[in-house]
Ligand SMILES: [Zn+2]
């Protein structure tokens with residue numbers, strides 16, 4: 001059974017609120033711990049809809065920020081709120097005349113995670129020796145403000161009546177270079193986007209081809225063989241278009257290397273500064 005991270009997050013958040021309400025600064029480090037766990041649980045909950053795309057092994061070990069980063073690579077919409085509406089189609093495929101808003105799926109976004117998750121971590125440790133020697137202690141007033149801001153953001157997410165929605169157009173492909181399975185989704189606007197294989201960094205342009213299908217176009221360039229009389233060319237991946245890449249011409253067998261080039265300027269009258 002998959003854990004109910006949403007309930008876990010709610011428990012951590014409610015304990016954090018109780019501790020904050022005490023007004024006792026000594027409670028703040030426990031609040032920080034509870035809020036970190038709440039942020040982790042909210043991110044793990046969101047990751048459930050991407051479990052197939054992310055792969056089970058990787059998901060077990062990732063920190064929330066890394067996990068969210070990966071989710072965003074799968075789906076640019078992963079950390080954005082979505083309004084879910086429903087309507088009856090007058091005929092199949094026709095847009096409904098009236099739509100009823102079912103609710104908004106609010107997500108704990110990357111920006112908030114980045115802003116607060118690591119910052120809270122500092123309060124879970126004793127000040128560094130350097131800080132202590134300089135007479136610096138944790139700024140508890142600042143910490144309280146930070147905790148209030150996290151509570152506010154988490155409340156919005158947990159108040160959503162709908163969660164873990166995703167309407168994105170998605171597709172998968174076996175990487176042409178290494179054979180790994182790549183699963184990615186398009187953003188809501190359906191605009192093409194560049195995606196990368198996590199195992200070999202081969203890149204693809206992901207485009208909408210209609211009927212809720214997507215296409216992965218390998219981002220490669222044919223590089224012509226420079227040997228005189230040879231008309232061969234070799235496809236290089238975008239990531240290989242750097243000085244030092246080596247290959248063998250399939251037509252003439254010549255070993256080749258990509259190098260930055262300088263050639264003779266035929267126009268001798270050019271004026272140089
Ligand atoms: Zn690959």
Ligand SMILES: [Zn+2]
Nearest residue numbers: 225230249252
């Ligand atoms: Zn050649």
